[in-house]
Amino acid sequence: MKDIITLKDIAVSFDGETILDGLDLSIHDGEFVTLLGPSGCGKTTTLRIIGGFITPDRGDVFFGDQRVNKVPPHKRRVNTIFQRYALFPHLNVYENVAFGMRVQKKSKAEIAETVEKMLALVNLKGFEKRAVSTLSGGQQQRVAIARALANNPRVLLLDEPLAALDLKLRKDMQVELKNIQKSLGITFVYVTHDQEEALSMSDTVVVMDGGRIQQIGTPTDIYNEPQNAFVADFIGESNILDGIMREDYLVEFFGKTFRCVDCGFGKDEPVDVVVRPEDIDIVEPEKGDLIGRVTNITFKGVHYEIIVDVKGFKWMIQTTDFHAVDSVIGIMIDPQEIQVMKKSEYSGMYGDYSSFSEEFDELADPEAENGAAQ
Amino acid sequence: MKTLSKIYNIIIFAILYFPIVMVIVFSFNSARYTPMEWKDFSFQWYELLFQNEEILSALSVTLEVALISTLAATLLGTTAAIGIHAMNKKLRSAMLTINHFPMVNPEIVTGVAFMLLFVALAVVLPLFKPGFFTLCIAHITFCTPYVVLQIMPKLRQMDRHLFEAALDLGCTPFRAFVKVMVPEILPGILTGALMAFTMSLDDFAISYFTSGSSAQTLSVTIYSMVKRPVTPEIYALSTLMFGTVLVLLVLANIGQIRDIASRKKRAR
Numbered sequence: 313m314k315d316i317i318t319l320k321d322i323a324v325s326f327d328g329e330t331i332l333d334g335l336d337l338s339i340h341d342g343e344f345v346t347l348l349g350p351s352g353c354g355k356t357t358t359l360r361i362i363g364g365f366i367t368p369d370r371g372d373v374f375f376g377d378q379r380v381n382k383v384p385p386h387k388r389r390v391n392t393i394f395q396r397y398a399l400f401p402h403l404n405v406y407e408n409v410a411f412g413m414r415v416q417k418k419s420k421a422e423i424a425e426t427v428e429k430m431l432a433l434v435n436l437k438g439f440e441k442r443a444v445s446t447l448s449g450g451q452q453q454r455v456a457i458a459r460a461l462a463n464n465p466r467v468l469l470l471d472e473p474l475a476a477l478d479l480k481l482r483k484d485m486q487v488e489l490k491n492i493q494k495s496l497g498i499t500f501v502y503v504t505h506d507q508e509e510a511l512s513m514s515d516t517v518v519v520m521d522g523g524r525i526q527q528i529g530t531p532t533d534i535y536n537e538p539q540n541a542f543v544a545d546f547i548g549e550s551n552i553l554d555g556i557m558r559e560d561y562l563v564e565f566f567g568k569t570f571r572c573v574d575c576g577f578g579k580d581e582p583v584d585v586v587v588r589p590e591d592i593d594i595v596e597p598e599k600g601d602l603i604g605r606v607t608n609i610t611f612k613g614v615h616y617e618i619i620v621d622v623k624g625f626k627w628m629i630q631t632t633d634f635h636a637v638d639s640v641i642g643i644m645i646d647p648q649e650i651q652v653m654k655k656s657e658y659s660g661m662y663g664d665y666s667s668f669s670e671e672f673d674e675l676a677d678p679e680a681e682n683g684a685a686q
Numbered sequence: 687m688k689t690l691s692k693i694y695n696i697i698i699f700a701i702l703y704f705p706i707v708m709v710i711v712f713s714f715n716s717a718r719y720t721p722m723e724w725k726d727f728s729f730q731w732y733e734l735l736f737q738n739e740e741i742l743s744a745l746s747v748t749l750e751v752a753l754i755s756t757l758a759a760t761l762l763g764t765t766a767a768i769g770i771h772a773m774n775k776k777l778r779s780a781m782l783t784i785n786h787f788p789m790v791n792p793e794i795v796t797g798v799a800f801m802l803l804f805v806a807l808a809v810v811l812p813l814f815k816p817g818f819f820t821l822c823i824a825h826i827t828f829c830t831p832y833v834v835l836q837i838m839p840k841l842r843q844m845d846r847h848l849f850e851a852a853l854d855l856g857c858t859p860f861r862a863f864v865k866v867m868v869p870e871i872l873p874g875i876l877t878g879a880l881m882a883f884t885m886s887l888d889d890f891a892i893s894y895f896t897s898g899s900s901a902q903t904l905s906v907t908i909y910s911m912v913k914r915p916v917t918p919e920i921y922a923l924s925t926l927m928f929g930t931v932l933v934l935l936v937l938a939n940i941g942q943i944r945d946i947a948s949r950k951k952r953a954r
Contacts, residue, residue: 363850363854364853365850365853384853384859385850385853385854386853386854386855386856386857386858386859386862390854391854391855392850392851392854394847394850394851395847396845396847398845398847398848398850398851399851400848400851400852400866400869401870402869402870411852411855411865412855412856415855415856415857415861415865416856445948459855460854460855463855463856
């Protein structure tokens with residue numbers, strides 16, 4: 313596939329604070345790419361560089377083969393969906409959608425036809441004459457999408473477009489956005505801090521932290537084969553353990569050697585080991601590779617989430633069976649469920665689940681909740 | 687307690703407005719030098735007023751100066767406000783202090799300062815001889831801060847992404863300014879312009895020091911007239927000026943109320 317946007321060695325800093333630090337990224341034509349990371353990781357800055365609102369201190373931005381560092385936003389064939397929609401309050405729905413085409417001096421008939429088509433695409437037929445102030449958040453979001461797409465962009469940039477919507481609406485809009493992207497076949501670059509959103513919508517996920525890309529891959533790659541402790545911790549729940557790679561396909565932790573599917577590490581190299589909570593089997597204590605005591609159990613609907621103490625390390629395990637607190641269980645892990653990662657700057661930053669409590673779980677994503685409340 | 691506060695209010699307003707009401711009433715009195723005696727209702731002073739060459743020329747100077755300085759101050763104030771808004775926090779508050787200073791500075795000081803400046807400049811540039819031009823310059827200067835003051839809050843309320851959205855949709859920066867930013871801050875620009883116009887109409891102290899014999903504003907002319915025995919023509923003129931300013935202020939207030947209402951609607 314052809315690269316439509318290439319970022320090479322991009323660095324940006326504001327007031328002496330480094331925002332992006334040597335970022336390299338290629339985006340293929342027609343792809344749904346998500347920039348995923350915690351707030352302050354540089355994902356929005358990356359998007360604004362592509363949109364032309366920020367000129368990088370160092371590095372090059374290419375659209376195709378053309379270097380566009382100095383090209384102003386109005387000359388770029390990309391359009392942006394802003395976080396708070398940025399609809400023009402003095403114009404009605406029709407005029408908002410027609411805005412870009414009016415600037416380009418398109419004919420009246422063409423504008424009318426395109427506006428009708430776009431409003432149909434986002435299910436807002438009949439809203440033409442409405443003032444944007446009378447629309448709900450979800451409807452405003454749709455107008456913003458129609459307005460951007462009416463310009464027939466090759467790339468659509470979306471900056472946390474669903475952050476201000478409530479959960480139910482957000483799920484519906486995820487599906488709708490994905491459908492729009494598929495049917496139009498244009499490239500979407502999507503910024504979010506919501507890992508679930510990233511995994512369910514994207515062709516490619518770019519995980520960012522501290523102004524650098526931590527991993528690029530398909531959603532399944534990112535989830536199943538995280539490259540470092542940050543990615544493993546940020547995407548989903550994970551038990552991250554210290555291990556030693558004894559030889560290819562053999563990793564040791566908790567004094568026990570486990571078969572695994574990873575190779576290419578040095579002999580006796582210290583590594584980080586990731587095991588997802590849903591990939592652990594619970595068996596009779598005498599049959600388990602490891603033995604632990606249940607310290608906490610929480611009912612989650614589809615499954616129980618239990619915290620198991622194994623030699624002082626608290627594991628999180630998801631299971632459909634009930635295990636009473638203080639019962640002793642055995643743990644078994646299949647070789648393909650063990651992901652071995654090289655040590656990184658993030659090693660040791662994410663401990664076990666010893667600080668786990670139900671209240672903590674509820675506070676886990678304050679940013680998303682703030683966004684929904686606003 | 688409630689009746690007491692009502693009475694208090696009535697007294698305050700009576701003190702504030704009684705003199706003006708007196709002027710209005712006696713502008714319709716046909717008696718001449720004994721204003722405290724009511725004779726007949728008549729428009730004779732208004733008729734005389736509009737035959738008085740001195741007053742009519744002063745009126746036209748006043749209106750011309752007000753119009754020119756309103757236009758110039760609105761343009762300057764709008765661009766200044768946008769520039770100040772784009773500055774970082776420190777610079778912005780410094781600039782706003784500089785902007786607010788002329789509004790609290792005693793007018794007479796401003797007037798004397800202008801006079802000195804123009805006298806000095808006139809030595810080299812005859813254009814700065816006291817007259818219409820210097821009046822305009824002075825009025826533009828003291829009106830501009832009021833325009834800035836009216837527009838700043840509108841800029842703060844504006845979604846900062848609106849401008850970027852317009853650029854994103856293909857507008858050049860100037861076009862984005864005209865098509866998106868101006869409509870958003872228009873209520874501020876209009877009230878700013880109205881403020882500038884009334885301030886310019888109102889002004890006496892600064893005009894007194896910056897106008898020459900070639901061009902005098904109404905207030906300066908009236909001042910020179912009252913040195914002679916006062917004629918009720920001046921009551922008629924004062925009534926008209928009071929009426930004009932009142933209408934302008936009411937218009938400005940209606941504009942503001944409408945703006946607040948539409949903002950509330952938008953917030954819902």
